[in-house]
Amino acid sequence: MKIGFVGLGAMGEAMAMCLLKAGHELAVYNRSPQKADRLVEEGAQRADSPSEAARGRDIVFSMLLDDDAVASSTFDENGIMDGLSKDAVHVGCSTISHALAIRLRDEHAARGQTYASATVLGRPPAAQAGELFVILAGAAAAREKVRPALDAFSQRIFEVGSDPAHANIVKLSLNFMIFSTIQQMAEVFSINEKAGIEPKAIFEILTNSFYTAPVHRNYGKIMVEKDYDKPGAPMSLGLKDAELFLAAGGDLRVPLPTASLIRDRFLTALAAGDDRRDFSALFEYARRDAGLTD
Amino acid sequence: MKIGFVGLGAMGEAMAMCLLKAGHELAVYNRSPQKADRLVEEGAQRADSPSEAARGRDIVFSMLLDDDAVASSTFDENGIMDGLSKDAVHVGCSTISHALAIRLRDEHAARGQTYASATVLGRPPAAQAGELFVILAGAAAAREKVRPALDAFSQRIFEVGSDPAHANIVKLSLNFMIFSTIQQMAEVFSINEKAGIEPKAIFEILTNSFYTAPVHRNYGKIMVEKDYDKPGAPMSLGLKDAELFLAAGGDLRVPLPTASLIRDRFLTALAAGDDRRDFSALFEYARRDAGLTD
């Protein structure tokens, strides 16, 4: 297929590369153009604007940092909306607010265009390996059209119906499950440590009994090893995503008390300057509150 | 070995039966004596008091409902303490407070007796199948002596050192992991349902991506199916265990904000009369707060 790709950060570049390797004809755009270099070397066409990346394509993906980046790349002059054909699909993969997902859905529809959401679960190495989990939502025809392209970078595609905004609610939910699992374990590790039981010991028990999921094993390991400084998912991103989840709760009038608690914990960590550490460093603030120092 | 067993509820009876089948010579005691009938039929000896169940035994297990039951069965006249030999071990399996675990450890020691904790993870069917997870703590010699007996009802034994009270902290932690996972999923299912996404849909995504642990699958399934009325772990037990975890936090001066939140949710459910439903019915209170009615 002829595919456009807007947004070539660590995730976007890896996903675009998968599409290229799968044989799709790719046009790519990134605000800092050098991020497109490797893809262009591998055969992608360089676009000079989001609209150019979209023009004449069957599908255009956007995979950008936040609401502002998605909104400007879509709605501004030379944005995706300007270039998208009526029979093409704009597929939003970014982690954005529920409100923006609805706006994208509605403004594209008002222009006779089609918007679908395909949010993704997984970090850059999984994207490189083509092993993301994808949450797909949109009109049935759009989903059918998009699936073969998604296959290029996903190990499994979950469909959640015709409303694109649903894929965003699901994505925010999945991220919240990560944060709240970290906070659970932070409390558990702290009380055990204060009682004289090594976090590693309780971690081994957890992950060899009923708490064996990747979310336990992967984040618990970082916490036990205090390995917070590898490039991963930074605390600032944690706060952003927790706030998006809470904002969705506000829009839909759903109180989310555990998420409220987690936002407060992220703010505590950020107030102490931990912006760039992995968000599993929430453990250190549970430790601090327990009077554990070292 | 010659083993005594005090407390023959659903868990205790199943564990005792495993010991019997493994060839141990068993004396059993329960306050309501008829609960011992099946074991006596299978060859156990009926004891008329905890002290008699303990007297002359290598090991005496206690598996009772709560602090009061353990304290009276141990410290009262004709309690375990009265019958326990100096070279025997009292192995506490009950889910009790950190404070009582310390008292058991210290009072037995003051009498020259040995106390160890072997808390268990799993429901009665797992106990019947001999597939519990066991958390064992106590003096090295006591642990060595006790392990062969524990093998009768456990799939795996985790050792957490020489302080018996540590096995209780770990057990309370594991239970908290269950409650807080239920509350996480309750919030997630509620916002999805309010947005128009079936809890079953998000449950499938969770349990086929990063949230694949038994704790997700087992409790999530009950929640999705609203199957709260099968005999399981009732809300009142959830409150008891959350309060024990918080009390341990109080003793050790460790704030546990997620646990505090969960205690409040249990109280809300109990105030509405849900004492006997499975504690995963917390979902219904997240739904109520979200304005979901049906």
Added chain:
Amino acid sequence: MKIGFVGLGAMGEAMAMCLLKAGHELAVYNRSPQKADRLVEEGAQRADSPSEAARGRDIVFSMLLDDDAVASSTFDENGIMDGLSKDAVHVGCSTISHALAIRLRDEHAARGQTYASATVLGRPPAAQAGELFVILAGAAAAREKVRPALDAFSQRIFEVGSDPAHANIVKLSLNFMIFSTIQQMAEVFSINEKAGIEPKAIFEILTNSFYTAPVHRNYGKIMVEKDYDKPGAPMSLGLKDAELFLAAGGDLRVPLPTASLIRDRFLTALAAGDDRRDFSALFEYARRDAGLTD
């Protein structure tokens, strides 16, 4: 002085009327023009746009519902910014976000204009009586210029320095003090009621001992009498203001756990459809959680 006034809701109209009665020469603007009728009858000049209300004036006040209304009245074509003289002052009285307060300060400054904040505490009857409390922040010269006008509707003016955004933080803080006092009393009244003590009895004790402030007496009385349906401060406004306070906490990286809790309680009330009741109806949700029904 020659004064402009933009925004003639219940508060704005009352404040403008005070200015008129104090002898100021007033131009008024409201999007729905009939809201200006009474003021025009009393001698105010009708302006056809915010910029016209601002043009040639010494001071222009804005008193609008929310961020969107303030931003469009200020920054859009024919907004206040278009009409404001370099030697005049735009005085923002609205309850707005910390972020917008900063933007107003900075964009006016970038145009060589002066912005000050004069947020107000009190309900419409206090505004009519000229008995508001005013929180004033801005450059010293601007504060000096503005004070005589503020005297028209205030019983007391508190100055909080030269940064206009400070008056907004203070205002959001004062509103939070109201909400959290309501929630405190909601918990207290609920446990007393469940124990068999009438809320009125505990209310009398509170307000005749150490809890004698207007915030206790006024909101406690509404709660005890369940007098939630008089036009007052609706739940939806409570949520808005709690979210503004939390957003300021986010901007400044300050966790505000009590405010997080209150946002969740407002959402619970709104999910149940209580948008238009007085926000002290939070009591009814504390009662519901306590299993109190009537």
Added chain:
Amino acid sequence: MKIGFVGLGAMGEAMAMCLLKAGHELAVYNRSPQKADRLVEEGAQRADSPSEAARGRDIVFSMLLDDDAVASSTFDENGIMDGLSKDAVHVGCSTISHALAIRLRDEHAARGQTYASATVLGRPPAAQAGELFVILAGAAAAREKVRPALDAFSQRIFEVGSDPAHANIVKLSLNFMIFSTIQQMAEVFSINEKAGIEPKAIFEILTNSFYTAPVHRNYGKIMVEKDYDKPGAPMSLGLKDAELFLAAGGDLRVPLPTASLIRDRFLTALAAGDDRRDFSALFEYARRDAGLTD
């Protein structure tokens, strides 16, 4: 009247002295007998046990530190229960659990004795000046009998009906109002300080507008002045009382989310070693979480 008084800490001694000065015939008991010396010098009779302090008296007051002290002084051998005549009244003034208040009521009744509660609000200087607020509950005849004695140390007596336990619920509620007001102000002062507004400035605005109660003025002042080290109400007492309030909520099945939050904050402060500082030092932990250091 002939009055006994058990428990001569700072509060109890001051209350007993008021009774003596009012002309009552007083027998006093304290576990550490030297605490009775001043009262004996002033004319009180020294009792050698709680039962002796109660024997032959019309009223015996108990004013002790905690549940354990009250229970042992009442129920143990030579306790109040042993000495109390059938036509006398045991008046409990201590801040105790709801559960113990019920036990005192019921066990006295079972012995044909009368128990009433008269909990007090105020610190030692108010007790010395005879200006406590008293919450009185018990049978009508007992209340009538007791009131003239209470007049000796109270500025006002609030009656809350015939169930003695009600006076304890009210007392725990009043203490919670203090803690939660401190936490409110801690959050408000922190966000203002981080924004660049001195806590003193916002304190002045609060206490000169709608937040003028003693609870605001007295604790706010300590917080603004960081005057936490004067002997006052220590953090450890704050935790104890918050836990009693939460335990009452547990007994009555009333979730108290603000109280849960406050317990966590007290634990954080105690984990850091602040046991002996005034509990208004919660402010310092709100500051720490906001990244304010100095």
